[in-house]
Amino acid sequence: MGRATSSSSSSIESSNHFAFSSTGASASSQRDLSTDLQLGLSISTSPPYGREQPSDWPPIKPPLRQALAEEENECDSATFFVKVYMDGIPIGRKLDLLAHESYYDLIRTLQHMFNTNIIWAEAEVDGDHYEKYHVLTYEDKEGDWMMVGDVPWEMFLSAVRRLKITKC
């Protein structure tokens, strides 16, 4: 998609690209470069936008920008399905981890899917009723079974192979 170029360099890069690809005189491309440099330098000192895509340029109204961005995300989104097994149930389920934003999200889905309370690294547990809980573990790249929730979400996503929900 778009390169995150700064405002001053973007015009230089683009004019470079086009100047070389056209058959125009090199003199004009020189002038454009210096004009761009001049403009680029002068503009980069003004506050409202920085190196990222500013929220106020191009002039699209925020609700529309948002609506289209949401649409974009839906089209582009990748999926990452992993198998999930629960103790005592031979048939497993599949879950798209990328459809979730955090551990909380994931736990919520799993609790709903398997109709049980799930313990993970950050869960608060009622000590008297352990038998009602299940523990969520995952198999990592090295084949080890680990409790879910110790590492940052993104790290978890890169390491997880499958999930298992075991009785306490």
Add this chain to the structure above:
Amino acid sequence: MRRNGAEDMSEDDERQQSPRSDLEFTSNKARYCKATGSASDHPDQVLENVLENVLHFLTSRRDRNSVSLVCKSWYRVEALTRSELFIGNCYAVSPGRATARFTRVRALHLKGKPRFADFNLMPPDWGAHFNPWLLAMAKPYPWLEKVYLKRMSVTNDDLATLAESFSGFKELVLVCCDGFGTNGLASFVSKCRQLRVLDLIESEVIHDGTDWISCFPQGESHLESLIFDCVEWPINFEALERLVARSPLLKKLRLNRYVSIGQLYRLMIQAPQLTHLGTGLFSPLEIAGQGDQELDYGTAFAACRSLVCLSGFREIIPDYLPAIYPVCANLTSLNFSYANINAEQLKPIISKCHKLRVFWVLDSICDEGLQAVAATCKELRELRVFPINAQEDIDSPVSEVGLQAISEGCQKLQSILYFCQRMTNEAVIAMSKNCPDLVVFRLCIMGRHKPDPVTGEPMDDGFGAIVMNCKKLTRLAVSGLLTDKAFEYIGKYGKLVRTLSVAFAGDSDMGLKYVLEGCSQLQKLEIRDSPFGDAALRSGLHHCYYMRFLWMSSCRLTRQGCQEIAHAMPRLVVEVIRSADMEMDDFVETLYMYRSLEGPRIDAPKYVTIL
């Protein structure tokens, strides 16, 4: 929010020839009436009565302004007969002054914030409150029927008060407004018994949790237009269905994205008399195949024989598009600005739209899609192409190729808004020659300071050709790499230009000077991120009383310079706006300057300094 008033022209500023508009700016400029207006009372009175009857027929604002300048007698009578009051800047005149002069107003049209506020260039709570106007009108205008507000802040209480204060109130149109929520709507619709029009267009509606649709009074409704496509909250569909069923006069209905295609079907069969339809989601709420049989949407559309304006399509599933085939031949306005469709999906539709005059679309259709438009839509008057991906420096789905095609195929074009990543002078020049009727030309090359990709030249010549060849041009927005030369052209040839938008353009103060000195009809000038400074502004000061406003952000203005201007021009309000957390600096971040009879306003927030 994308505007769904697609059938209206984008040019919202009508013919405002007289610089003094409806303000009594210089009271001793009255010219003398020749034979009339002399000593005797009786002839005067008769003449005034006659005049009154005649002036009732005058509807044009510009004509009325001219009439009011003839002499005192005409001024008086014109004021008595003006029933529609237009105020282009709510701070230019106080509500009290307006109601004192015009005593028999039935419709108010009021505008608040400047347009750049739409793009996050202005901090919130800047002003433009409807409330003082509302309170001022309650007694003098008991027969008020219509209020049209654009970029104003309206509260829930305001809406309730509005309905309570005016028993015959019929039409409320809120465009780009905010500050109110579903609670306010609920009170308004429940109290407003004569309501014909409720149009919420591109406005931000707060979710108070109230089911406002259920609050419309029972019994037969007078509703002719209900537009709520900008409301981003679910509505009570059953209540809506019942409302539509008891609104036999309903012609315009624009649904929000919480109405599924199945629900749309149910509404359409209740209201085949619709002329304007906003289709809502245009897909099912759940995945298809969940037990519902597929409805014949085509039949529903076919039954709407009067349909001329179609919009919505918020989460379109292209498989459903063929449903609209039956109405294409009659369509004059089609708004696809939320529809992510490609050229192949567009072609079967657009090829049937021979009568189309207004078309809003996403650049997902690419140049190829635009070529298809050019091939069929010979009656096209207004085209808007929005970017699905609002970023710079990415590949351009639409380009000079599309623009060229449109200019060749749609020669009656009057208004264009075109977002693209690349554009050539050649294509712009071609458009200037092929489309002589152009009134509005807004080109947004999204890459800042981007030159012509083929020649490497700035875009000066292209825009120059537009102002030279399009003799009716009143609104212009420029972009791409532009030097002072472009502004020289605009100043020299853009004699009818009333609105000019500039961003990331120009080399020096000369650019702004050319414009201020040359564009005699300039009313609204909005500039951002361009190297114009105090000297330029000073040179064009004489023109500023003729303008509704001037906006300059991230330019080279200094506080000192703005202070001098404020000093030199007592009837201008000079607002310096800074971001909430920024220090008071020598450089001015944003200057918003407008003429006003009232002097500095009292409701300015603390980040606004009025010099």
